[in-house]
Amino acid sequence: MHENQKIVVDILDEIRNQNLYVHNNILEDSSFKIQDFSERPVYLVETLAILNSIVPNGTMLLYGGHGGGKTTLAKYLGEILLGKSEQEIEGAILRSHPQLTEEKILGSLNLKQLLSLESLPESGKIEVQWNDFVHSQWKIIDEVNRLNPYAQNILLSLLAEGIVKYHDQSKNIGNYTVFATMNPRDEGNYVLPLPFLDRFALALPITMPDYASLQTIGKIEKSQQGSFFISKSGLNISEIQAEVSEVGFESDAEDLINNIIAEYRLCTRVVKEASESITVDNGLCTNVEECRYFTDELVCSKIVNPLSVRVKQDLYRYGKALSWFLGDSTVNQYHIKAIAPYMIWHRSQLKNQYLDESTTNSIKSDELFISAQLKSTKNIIDTIFNRFQDRNKNFLFSYNQAIQGKLSKAELDELIEKCEEVNDDLVVKNEIYPELLRLETVYDKVQEYVKLIQGTEDIPTLHQTSMKLKREYKIRIRQQLANIIESKIARLKSSKFDKLYFNLDGSKLINSTTTPLLTAMLKAKYGESLDFSLPKYHQLSSSQDNYILVVVPLSLDNIKLTYQGPTGEEILNELKQINER
Numbered sequence: 076m077h078e079n080q081k082i083v084v085d086i087l088d089e090i091r092n093q094n095l096y097v098h099n100n101i102l103e104d105s106s107f108k109i110q111d112f113s114e115r116p117v118y119l120v121e122t123l124a125i126l127n128s129i130v131p132n133g134t135m136l137l138y139g140g141h142g143g144g145k146t147t148l149a150k151y152l153g154e155i156l157l158g159k160s161e162q163e164i165e166g167a168i169l170r171s172h173p174q175l176t177e178e179k180i181l182g183s184l185n186l187k188q189l190l191s192l193e194s195l196p197e198s199g200k201i202e203v204q205w206n207d208f209v210h211s212q213w214k215i216i217d218e219v220n221r222l223n224p225y226a227q228n229i230l231l232s233l234l235a236e237g238i239v240k241y242h243d244q245s246k247n248i249g250n251y252t253v254f255a256t257m258n259p260r261d262e263g264n265y266v267l268p269l270p271f272l273d274r275f276a277l278a279l280p281i282t283m284p285d286y287a288s289l290q291t292i293g294k295i296e297k298s299q300q301g302s303f304f305i306s307k308s309g310l311n312i313s314e315i316q317a318e319v320s321e322v323g324f325e326s327d328a329e330d331l332i333n334n335i336i337a338e339y340r341l342c343t344r345v346v347k348e349a350s351e352s353i354t355v356d357n358g359l360c361t362n363v364e365e366c367r368y369f370t371d372e373l374v375c376s377k378i379v380n381p382l383s384v385r386v387k388q389d390l391y392r393y394g395k396a397l398s399w400f401l402g403d404s405t406v407n408q409y410h411i412k413a414i415a416p417y418m419i420w421h422r423s424q425l426k427n428q429y430l431d432e433s434t435t436n437s438i439k440s441d442e443l444f445i446s447a448q449l450k451s452t453k454n455i456i457d458t459i460f461n462r463f464q465d466r467n468k469n470f471l472f473s474y475n476q477a478i479q480g481k482l483s484k485a486e487l488d489e490l491i492e493k494c495e496e497v498n499d500d501l502v503v504k505n506e507i508y509p510e511l512l513r514l515e516t517v518y519d520k521v522q523e524y525v526k527l528i529q530g531t532e533d534i535p536t537l538h539q540t541s542m543k544l545k546r547e548y549k550i551r552i553r554q555q556l557a558n559i560i561e562s563k564i565a566r567l568k569s570s571k572f573d574k575l576y577f578n579l580d581g582s583k584l585i586n587s588t589t590t591p592l593l594t595a596m597l598k599a600k601y602g603e604s605l606d607f608s609l610p611k612y613h614q615l616s617s618s619q620d621n622y623i624l625v626v627v628p629l630s631l632d633n634i635k636l637t638y639q640g641p642t643g644e645e646i647l648n649e650l651k652q653i654n655e656r
Contacts, residue, residue, distance in 0.1 A: 077109050077402050079315050083129075084112055086155050086310075087121050098144075098282070104413040109402035117401070123277055123417060124148055126396040127252065128156055129315045131612075134234060134253045134274060136219070136421060138446075139281035146217055149254035153213035156312055167211030171221040173265070180229055181241045182206045203244045216255040220264045227271050234274035247602065250313070269380070269422065276389040277414075278421035280445045314635075315399075317612040317627045322395040323405035330471055331408045332390045334463045334502060335415060335456070338374055339423060340381035341501040347381045354379050355426045368501060372462075374455045375501060379424040389418055412460050420452035466502065470494065474507050477514060478552045479559065480525030487511070487518060510551070517550050524556055528563065537564050538619060561618050568623050568639055577636045577650045581605065581628065590649040597626065622646065 098120040105117040127133035137145035146168075153164040169180060182205040188195050196202060208214060216222075222230070233239050234253065239246050255275065258264070272278070344366060345353055353359050360369050360376035369376045393414055394406040403410070425448060433451045463471075473490045476482050482490065494508040514521065524547075527540055541560045544553045584605060587594055596615040597605055616624040622640020629635055638647055 079310070079318060080109060080400060080402055081111065082310055083125060083315075083400070084109075084115070087118075087125070090121075090151060090155075091118075100282075102413055104409045105397070105401060107401050112402075120148070120279065120281065122397075122400065123279055123414070124152060124254075125400060126393050126414070127254070127277055128152055129312065129319055129399070130276075130392045130396050131250050131316055132237060132252075134255075134276050136255050136257055136272070136275040136278040137281050138257045138278060138421075139259075145256040145281050146215060146254075149215045149256075153215070153252075156310055157213055158310070159213065163211070164213060164215070167207040167213065168215045168217055169208045171216060171218045171226070173221060173223050175222060175226050177226075177229060177241065180206070180226060181209055181239055184242065200243065203241050203246075205239075205241075205246055209239055209246060209248060212249070212251055214251055214253045216253065218258055219255040220257045220267050223265060227265070227267070231271055231274065247606075249606070250316075269424070273383050273385055273422045275421065276385075276393060277417050279417055280449060282445060311629050313612055313627050313629060317625070319395050319399045320612065322398050322403075324391070324395070325405050325407050326475065327408045327467065328394060328406045328411050329391075330467065330475070331411045331460070331463055332387055332394075334466070334471075335390070335411075335419075335459055336382055336384075336387050337502050337506055338455075338459045338462075339378050339419075341505055342375050343368055343501060343505065347378075356428075360426075367498065370499075372458070373499070373501070374458050377426050377429040377451075377455060379426060382419065382423055386419060386422060390415060393418065408460075408463075412456065415456045416449060416453045419456070420446070420449040423452070425451050425455075462500070466500065470503055470507055474511070477511060478521075478555050480518070480522040484518060487515060491515060513551055520547070521550060521552070521556070524550075525559075528556070528560055532567060534564055534567055534621065537567075541618075564618055565623070568621075572622075572639045572641065575638045575647070575650075577638065577653070579634045579636065579650075579653050580632045581630075581634045582632055583653070584634070587653075589652060592646050593649045593653075596624070596646075600626070601628075616640075 098118065099116075100119040102117045102119045102122050105122070107113055107115055107117065124135065127135040137149070139145060150161070150164050150168075153159055154161055169175075182203050185202045185204055188201045216230070219230075229239075233248065237248055237251070239248060253275075257267070340347055342359075345359060347354075355376055356379055360366060362369060366376075390411055394410050397410045397414055398404075398406045401410075430447045430451055433454065434447045437450065470490070470493070473482065473486070477487055477490060491508070491511050494503050494511060497503045497508070524540065524544065528537065531537060531540075537560050541557050544550070544557055544560075547553050550556070584590065584594060584597065594605075600613045600615065612625065612627040614623070614625050616622055620640075622638060622644050624640075624646060625637045627635040627637075636650060638650060640647070
């Protein structure tokens, strides 16, 4: 149990013991549940870097001055976790500068085909020879803020869609890990706009190592570390990502994420995401006489712009990764609280006055801090978390019970009255209370659906109920009810059937004519050529299927599939035929 976690921590300890990279800051509110590491600190820099490495399509921005070890850390992790050579990782690094062209970033047209018509492929299109940066799963962008706006837009397509385009051709880059470094502003740098920064799930200011670390760093030559780097190359990131995907999520953790997003967005006077001329920085929030929500205990007056939906998606993904790394079986609210500041501070703008006050207070109290934006974001998350704890006790638990149809009509009416009396909580007043009023008008119908869902163990009946719910337009929470159905169907499949494991040779599947169903499923995920060199696990089955089928490409000739379902399914017959051959 926890074998992969132990290997990862062993790697980090080896890096630390050999002084290849050392930072001693701690990730607050975090501790290992794995007995072997119960006394081990959860170091901030290495932990966030590992989380970025074990989620699909991880993106992390390392901010700091020259010589802090930002690029070095990303290179070491790429070598060890992917079993790549130093030359392979180095060759795929994109070193930014203002004159970087599209060809330097992406690739160029095949010169031989350009010069000779006889060399053209049958399609008549000149092939693109993609650069190592495009091909590599491990992508490092050095000094990203030296890229001009045109180059930033090229990378935006990569980060937003996982696709790069050059001339009339495009390439799906599959599963990737991106580390970008960013130096403080100087004459050769460009401002990175919020839409670009929003594509980086994590951002972390990197400081120089402390005095004790400096006494040992650099005394061992990199050439002496070869055997260690090679010995750890067997670790499979795709397998770890599959384990991370199976980590459960506690309801309190998801509620906290929703509360963070809501607190950053809500305002009683304007819609923040649509208001550019009127903001908290230019007169919207001035005093408590104008708005009763302008207080130290509330955060709405401190936040200029809201967070994107990507923040919720990333908190969900990285929360699972942190839970897995620490050895927990589920994501709890403390995992979210721990990583939220590092996933938000670079993606939102805070009120200038609030930032200035935060800086002044730190200076007066002789408190050392790195970034006013990060420190202020931590304070905001702490405020949201404390308020969430109170709100959870008084409202959220009952609200969640209501949208699942578990409250009686009298209990629902009592909750509505309780919410109506609240005047100092925007989430309750603007979100929960109006939703409960709408729910009240259709609550009898909601309870009918809940009773039907709870009263059947028949998967086809649950599918029919889900289809019927799609047309219940007056029930605004029909999506939540559909999610309850999806969860029950998955639970029924898991409880009824044991898991069956298959390891297949991917190269034999490409031209196979005996596995039409499996091949079609795989092509939908990996393209017509079944490009398993893009290692990314997928669930191939849908909720409408009677089975669960998950694929994890460990290598081109070792495709791992997990089947859970009835023995009479055609897809199972195909899997057995391949294994027998």
